[in-house]
Amino acid sequence: MYWNKTRECMPREEIEAHQLHKLKETVDRVYHNVESYRHKMQQRGLLPEDIKSLEDLRILPFTTKQDLRDNYPTGLFASPLSEIIRIHASSGTTGKPTVVGYTRRDISNWAELVARCLVMGGGRRDSVVQVSYGYGLFTGGLGFHYGAEKLGAVVIPTSGGNTRRQVMLMKDLKTEILACTPSYALYIAETMNEMGIDRSELSLKTGIFGAEPWTENMRNEIQAKLGIKALDIYGLSEVIGPGVACECGEQEGLHIFEDYFIPEIIDPVTEEPLPPGEKGELVITTIDKEGLPVIRYRTRDITSINYEPCACGRTHARIEKLLGRTDDMLIIRGVNVFPSQIESVLMAAGETEPHYLLIVDRVDNLDSLEVWVEVSEKLFADEVRKLEDVRQKIASDIYTTLGISVNVKLVEPHTIERSEGKAKRVIDKRKM
Amino acid sequence: MFVKQISVFLENKPGRLSEITRVLSEKNIDISAISIADTTQFGILRMIVNKPKEAVDAIKEAGFPVSTTDVLAVEVADRPGGLNNALQVLRQAGVSVEYLYSFIKRSEDKALILFRVEDPRKAVEALKSAGIKLYGSDEIASL
Ligand SMILES: [Zn+2]
Numbered sequence: 001m002y003w004n005k006t007r008e009c010m011p012r013e014e015i016e017a018h019q020l021h022k023l024k025e026t027v028d029r030v031y032h033n034v035e036s037y038r039h040k041m042q043q044r045g046l047l048p049e050d051i052k053s054l055e056d057l058r059i060l061p062f063t064t065k066q067d068l069r070d071n072y073p074t075g076l077f078a079s080p081l082s083e084i085i086r087i088h089a090s091s092g093t094t095g096k097p098t099v100v101g102y103t104r105r106d107i108s109n110w111a112e113l114v115a116r117c118l119v120m121g122g123g124r125r126d127s128v129v130q131v132s133y134g135y136g137l138f139t140g141g142l143g144f145h146y147g148a149e150k151l152g153a154v155v156i157p158t159s160g161g162n163t164r165r166q167v168m169l170m171k172d173l174k175t176e177i178l179a180c181t182p183s184y185a186l187y188i189a190e191t192m193n194e195m196g197i198d199r200s201e202l203s204l205k206t207g208i209f210g211a212e213p214w215t216e217n218m219r220n221e222i223q224a225k226l227g228i229k230a231l232d233i234y235g236l237s238e239v240i241g242p243g244v245a246c247e248c249g250e251q252e253g254l255h256i257f258e259d260y261f262i263p264e265i266i267d268p269v270t271e272e273p274l275p276p277g278e279k280g281e282l283v284i285t286t287i288d289k290e291g292l293p294v295i296r297y298r299t300r301d302i303t304s305i306n307y308e309p310c311a312c313g314r315t316h317a318r319i320e321k322l323l324g325r326t327d328d329m330l331i332i333r334g335v336n337v338f339p340s341q342i343e344s345v346l347m348a349a350g351e352t353e354p355h356y357l358l359i360v361d362r363v364d365n366l367d368s369l370e371v372w373v374e375v376s377e378k379l380f381a382d383e384v385r386k387l388e389d390v391r392q393k394i395a396s397d398i399y400t401t402l403g404i405s406v407n408v409k410l411v412e413p414h415t416i417e418r419s420e421g422k423a424k425r426v427i428d429k430r431k432m
Numbered sequence: 433m434f435v436k437q438i439s440v441f442l443e444n445k446p447g448r449l450s451e452i453t454r455v456l457s458e459k460n461i462d463i464s465a466i467s468i469a470d471t472t473q474f475g476i477l478r479m480i481v482n483k484p485k486e487a488v489d490a491i492k493e494a495g496f497p498v499s500t501t502d503v504l505a506v507e508v509a510d511r512p513g514g515l516n517n518a519l520q521v522l523r524q525a526g527v528s529v530e531y532l533y534s535f536i537k538r539s540e541d542k543a544l545i546l547f548r549v550e551d552p553r554k555a556v557e558a559l560k561s562a563g564i565k566l567y568g569s570d571e572i573a574s575l
Binding site: 381383384387388409410411412 | 437439441442443448469470471473474476478495496497498499501530531548
């Protein structure tokens with residue numbers, strides 16, 4: 001089932017033709033309407049007409065979160081305020097938030113994207129959809145709300161909080177699709193437990209979870225506890241909000257809606273494009289947005305892209321479940337390393353909740369990486385040989401995954417410092 | 433016919449072993465055999481105690497990875513060749529020994545050796561038919 005089969009299953013050549021046409025429009029729009037973009041392009045001697053092919057996207061400068069801050073609050077809007085009908089803002093952990101404006105058409109397009117996501121999760125006109133994302137400046141609540149209305153579903157706008165009432169409504173109104181953050185989904189499951197409500201009393205079939213990174217492990221836990229299929233949705237307010245990409249029922253990557261966005265994967269340091277399959281920073285260009293179009297927006301999210309056809313029939317490329325942020329990236333002997341990659345290796349070794357610490361150092365001008373792994377009951381064996389095997393297996397799996405040799409050290413539980421329940425993952429002695 | 437051995441993961445750093453003995457003495461648990469297998473990085477502490485269940489709980493609570501393993505407590509004559517006799521029996525039965533260590537206490541002219549073997553059932557059979565005495569948990573506790 002598709003929401004918009006023509007668009008979602010477009011052949012690759014048609015996607016590309018559509019993208020080029022819309023990209024030219026967008027570049028033309030920002031050049032003429034947004035001082036900052038025009039200025040940046042002029043600095044490079046670029047005119048909108050210089051975009052002749054999709055490859056030419058690469059000659060355009062990047063846009064960063066800092067650009068949004070520098071032009072606070074509405075300096076990057078490409079539409080006059082008379083055409084803006086909605087404002088959202090991302091929470092600024094430091095200083096000012098980033099403000100995003102939507103025209104009527106933007107709101108309608110966004111609803112179209114979220115409707116596609118809901119249909120990926122089995123949504124229909126008669127589905128009951130509970131939106132437990134926060135409503136307000138945050139894009140989660142209203143984004144899902146408009147998408148579910150566009151689909152024609154029955155929307156229960158519970159927003160976050162008052163979890164017992166949420167569970168009661170979920171049971172009584174027979175909610176089929178739950179939209180919230182993955183951690184809130186687990187909290188709902190816990191609350192059900194406390195209330196003595198079994199998952200068999202609910203009608204839940206699918207959860208569409210996002211707005212925070214979550215592991216495969218967390219997915220398994222949610223699926224088991226709620227008895228549902230848990231799909232990952234990706235989005236960021238600077239680009240539009242939830243609905244930039246979403247998993248289909250295959251759960252093998254998130255389809256990024258290429259008729260609205262052009263994704264690129266780059267090396268976050270060299271800024272060079274990376275081939276499909278390689279992990280790097282996701283860069284997004286919006287090609288059908290009026291209020292706040294972004295050109296080559298640096299998301300700082302780490303993923304890889306896959307253009308292989310998907311079993312669901314959709315032709316849009318898939319991005320891998322998000323692997324972390326560029327801020328967490330380490331460069332060791334020229335190789336980009338993300339703590340989440342090490343975590344995956346440890347999870348594959350049988351650790352459900354691995355506690356590890358990466359110690360990076362430079363000895364004789366050569367980077368070294370030591371991986372401390374807390375020995376859990378599961379990893380522990382009574383024989384030295386078996387423990388040595390565990391150690392070497394982890395090291396060789398890391399070598400296979402990352403291509404760098406590391407020294408694995410087995411340490412006692414609780415050796416690794418935890419601050420507020422969250423473990424510190426990296427000590428980089430090179431910077432000390 | 434097996435004896436429960438407790439194994440604990442220890443890092444090679446000062447004070448770790450004494451932490452375990454402190455935890456056990458607090459619970460009034462008596463250690464009757466102890467051995468450490470170590471590498472440059474870590475060690476495995478192996479013990480026979482009078483109250484294995486309580487010991488495991490106490491060590492777990494102290495935050496150490498711990499497991500239990502079945503081992504054989506074999507009586508050998510406390511004289512040259514005593515241990516060799518038992519080892520020959522196992523070798524002829526085709527049972528390989530992973531490791532062994534001895535009891536702290538001994539009874540008269542006998543020594544007690546703990547064996548961790550690849551195939552415990554086969555080992556018991558072979559030792560018994562060679563007339564070698566094996567101790568059970570109760571006998572160990574009453575030593
Ligand atoms: Zn698919």
